[in-house]
Amino acid sequence: MRIPVVDSCGVALMPCTPATARQLFKRGKARPKRNRLGLFFVQLCYAQEPDNQPLVVGVDPGSKFEGFSVVGTQDTVLHLMVEAPTHIKDAMETRRTMRRARRHRKWRRPKRFNNCLNRKKRIPPSTRSRWEAKARIVAHLKSILPLTDAVVEDVQAATRNGKGGKWNLTFSPVQVGKEHLYRLLTGMGLQVHLKQGWETKQLREQYDLKKTKQKAKQSFDSHAVDSWVLAASVSGAEKPTCQRLWYIVGAVLHRRQLHRLQASKGGERKPYGGTRSLGFKRGTLVSHSKYGLCTVGGFDRKKQTVSLHTYRTNKRLTQGAKPATCKVKTWVAWRSWLVPSK
Template sequence: MRIPVLDTNKTPLMPTTPTRARLLLKQGKARPYWNKLGIFCIILTYQVNPDNQPLVIGIDPGSSFEGWSIVGTQETVLNGMSETPKHVEKAVETRRTMRRSRRYRHCWRRPARFRNRLKNRSSIPPSTRARWNAKLRIVTQLQKIIPLTDVAVEDIAAVTKKNCKQWNSNFSPLEVGKQWFYRTIRSLNLDLHLRTGYETKDLRDRFNLRKTSQKKKPVFSSHAVDAWVMAADVSGAKQPTERGLFYWTPIRFHRRQLHRLQPETGGIRKPYGGTISLNLIRGTLVNHFKHGLSYIGGSIKERLSLHHFRTGKRLTQSAKPTDCTILTRIAWRTTHYTDTRQSAFLSRLKS
């Protein structure tokens, strides 16, 4: 695994090895930094001339899990696996039910605001936009710490109606979402390369790599292998030099609502949700003197609620803001899985 490097202006440079990054930190020539993906980076404290090489990021889209891989001409910089957001459709339905119940409880009716409608406007369904926007946010976060030049994506296609090409190409939510994603990728000054499903299969055979049938397993061969072969086909790499991966789970923040779904004693409906807790943004990564690395998930009675930055498990609800050292803001829970084969080989050498 390579460590991303930023210069004094936070411009991404070529990633370095963990040994060299540790040496730079020890000598005081760099300082630590975490981005929103929870990836550890270093920021140099002295001026350098950038000498960047082509780096290609491969993306393997999926309905539940997605694969990521950043590959250079020889080295594998990073592998990743992420979960797709699935709560949007149910959240939109809940919001609609709450709105209807509020209107039913009150006698007044607001006038229809036709100008607010999306009539004759291009739009993407909320659940579709959330899935493709999650991919885009990961790409932009990686682009901030790694000098990416190209993007290789598996061009997925879903037939929704038989013998109706116009519907499949213009009205399918999947087609509309991916075309929006492709346009946005090109606007980021990145060269886009598309590969079909059978081309990805041929690339796996060419590189002599296998894909496991256990899609939920956080290993290189589940989803990242497809992302790697597509990126390596563009960059020219011969074999993966890194099989460990980052596992990203998006942190869900409950947006501000008018009140809770169910009233409490006395028929009182308290306000619920929000993204600010005691003047701190929820999702801020902090270092607590007792609970260590954790992120802010909420507040109650002038105390912070801290959650484990990997599992999301709540650690405490009574943390004082003065006991927390603010590091950065994260939007994903991150876990790094090392290559099991490499770990077993190293353990045999030590024994």
Template sequence: MRRARRHRKCWRRPARFNNRLQGRTFIPPSTFSRWNAKIRILEQLRKILPITDVVVEDVAAVSKKNCRKWNRNFSPLEVGKRWFYASIRELGLNLSLRTGYETKELRDRFGLKKSGQKDKKTFSSHAVDAWAMAADISGAEHPTETGLYYWTPIRVHRRQLHRFQPEKGGIRKPYGGTRSMGLTRGTLVRHIKYGLTYIGGTLKNRVSLHGFGTGKRVTQRARIEDCTFLTRIAWRTQWYAGTGRRHSSPHLLAGVSCLYEDESREISRRAR
């Protein structure tokens, strides 16, 4: 994508003299995106729960003896981890770190077993370490809930707004963006046939609909008139019971954000 843009015949390129780091620590974009996703989840949880402490299992990268500069800057893991810890402290939260062997000791103290079957969506596969570290801070004695609540951000393609290869006539079809026929992608709707879904892309005056729980596209030819608009969501959620079975309750819609003003006006206009 970057190569295609650089070789395209553009009449000018914007100045680059004012976007340098100027003494700031560089974080690779992929590393920043990965760690910033955790901060976003934490900020969403703070809107629901009174969080005061955060416990993180500290993972150390391989270091070299007598190579101070290498040990400080070589690893994206270390760079992203330091940024993540600093961001937590900026939120005014108490940060506690635990090593891997300390987490193992906590599991043994609470009598919990960790499963190696990561494909199973169960408490023992994915959440037992997190609960043990949190219980060490909060003083809990045993888990009161063994279900898992999955939060997945709605994926929106922002960088590529048109197809790379033009079609007949030299026209490059639209691709990506955050709007579909005047509506924000990720708007939660109820379709007369497909039920609870959210809006994706657009094609030939029709919109794509994606399943709320799985995110899989269910149709590309939905009409706006067949949809009842509910709200704008930034996350899609799934609840798995303690046995790893997906829960199908329709009221589990946490993570729903507020409507944008322009969408509110559009929905009101259509309702009239």
């Protein structure tokens, strides 16, 4: 595994080995940092002229899990296994139901037809969030690694015949979403290469690699194996020099609502949602004297306390933590950790 390196101006350089990173820290020439993905990288204390080699990122899209790999001409830099955002569709459906219920009440204003997005190019929110999440991960990787190319498995939508044979070109969320992703990657200055599913299988057989059927398994052979062969097909790498895996989960923020949809005991509807908890942004990584490293969740207005959650599993630890006992570390948009090797 390689460690990403940037200079004092934030320019991405070629990654280094862990031994080189330790020597830089020991001599005081660099300092450790983490980006929004929670990935560890090295920032030099001086500017350096970049002498970079081509680095290729492979993207294996999926419905629930996705794979990302960064591969050079010889060495493998890193592997990512990411949980795809699947909560947007249910959230939009709930919001639509509540909005229609409000419009049917007499005291609500009628629907304004002049502010609809009729005849305007628009991507559904669930499709946009799913495919833009992939682009954001590649953008965060590009900020610490000198990426030059991106190889994406071109997933195919289920087609059906329509008028002129063009039904699937505009009515398929997969077709609209993947084209949106390709435009975003091209806008980052990356050379985009597309591979079909059968080509990915041939590449696995060519490199003598096998893929497990357990999609949720946190290992290299679940999703990262496909992303690696995609990237290696362009970079020219002969074998994966490292199979260690970073597991990444996106932070889910519950937007503020007037109150809960279902009344609690006694018919009382409590306030719900929001992105701030007594001065903390929800999801902030804090250090607590009793619970250690954890994240901030909701809060109690009466008791003026916040809830703390386990960093990896997001399981709630307590609801009675005082803000003064929480030492802020940082805020990350994703929770990530290095999967232990067997």
